[in-house]
Amino acid sequence: MKISNYLACPECDLLLRRNTPVVGEKAHCPRCRYLLHHPRTDSIARTFALSLTGLFLLFPANLLPIVGIKVLGNAHDGTLWSGVMTLFDEGMWAVALVVFLASVLFPILSIVLSLLISGHLYFNRANRHLSLWLRTLQHIDEWAMLEVYLLGIIVACVKLASMAELKFGLGLTAFVLLLLVTVMLASNFDSTLFWQRIEQLNSHEKK
Ligand SMILES: [Zn+2]
Numbered sequence: 001m002k003i004s005n006y007l008a009c010p011e012c013d014l015l016l017r018r019n020t021p022v023v024g025e026k027a028h029c030p031r032c033r034y035l036l037h038h039p040r041t042d043s044i045a046r047t048f049a050l051s052l053t054g055l056f057l058l059f060p061a062n063l064l065p066i067v068g069i070k071v072l073g074n075a076h077d078g079t080l081w082s083g084v085m086t087l088f089d090e091g092m093w094a095v096a097l098v099v100f101l102a103s104v105l106f107p108i109l110s111i112v113l114s115l116l117i118s119g120h121l122y123f124n125r126a127n128r129h130l131s132l133w134l135r136t137l138q139h140i141d142e143w144a145m146l147e148v149y150l151l152g153i154i155v156a157c158v159k160l161a162s163m164a165e166l167k168f169g170l171g172l173t174a175f176v177l178l179l180l181v182t183v184m185l186a187s188n189f190d191s192t193l194f195w196q197r198i199e200q201l202n203s204h205e206k207k
Contacts, residue, residue, distance in 0.1 A: 004199075009034055020192075036192075043190035044197070048122045050185045051114035057178040058108055064171035066153060071164040079171055080104060080149070099149065106144035107182065113137040114185060121197045126205035130198045138191065146179045 007018050011034040020037065021027045027037040040046070065077035078086075080103060087096035113133050120127050153175075157166055 007036070009036065038190070039193060040188050040190045043188055043193050044118050044121045046188040047114055047185060048118035050181055050188065051111050051118060054111040054178060054181040054185065055115055057174050057181060058111060060171060060174035061178045062104060062108075062171075064174060065169035066171040066175060067157060068167035068169055069160060069164050070167070077169065080175070099152075102143060102145040103149035106140050107146055107178070110137060110140050110144045110182070111185075113140070114189075117194065117198075121194065121201070124201065126201040128202070128205075130202065134191075134194055134198060141186070144182070146175070146182060150175065150179060 005018050007016055008014065009016060009029040009032065012029060012032040014029055014031045016029065016036070019027070021039055023039045023041050025039070026035060028034065029036055062080050065079050066083075068075060068077045070076075084096050084100045084104065087093075087099060113136060117130060117133050117137065119125075120130060153172070160166060
């Protein structure tokens with residue numbers, strides 16, 4: 001019995017013989033119906049292209065003004081970063097920290113790790129850190145929440161709309177595009193395939 005031919009269902013621990021479904025098919029656990037594997041078309045190439053796009057969008061999304069506010073003649077441009085700093089200055093450091101992690105640090109780490117991993121797999125380059133990177137990526141993705149920040153921007157804009165003049169900046173466009181890219185990254189990501197390729201590359205390297 002070769003151990004890599006078997007897998008345990010992550011939900012109910014049922015031991016199953018591994019079989020790889022083709023693109024468009026799904027593999028469910030027969031006992032609890034957990035979705036075991038859902039192959040995507042060109043997952044590695046698409047992840048590589050999307051994370052490269054995301055990397056370029058990170059700069060304008062983080063540095064350009066998201067929204068400009070004009071109250072009584074005083075104009076103020078708000079960037080993602082100045083939002084975090086304002087929260088911090090107001091003494092809401094715990095909120096500032098959560099916003100910083102969920103909307104700045106984790107999205108950046110997630111895109112950089114996706115790019116590193118898919119780049120190595122796309123160009124067939126082995127690296128002993130690949131497993132660590134993929135494991136980290138899968139944990140970070142549970143915490144990267146750009147959409148929460150976007151909801152915050154919308155709520156703030158609706159509240160401010162009656163008392164101030166609002167101007168949406170290029171940063172917001174980049175931010176929305178970045179959000180779309182992360183959603184597309186998630187829907188094209190085939191973790192089973194990534195783990196299999198990492199295993200193949202690293203076992204080749206050892207020989
Ligand atoms: Zn199961």
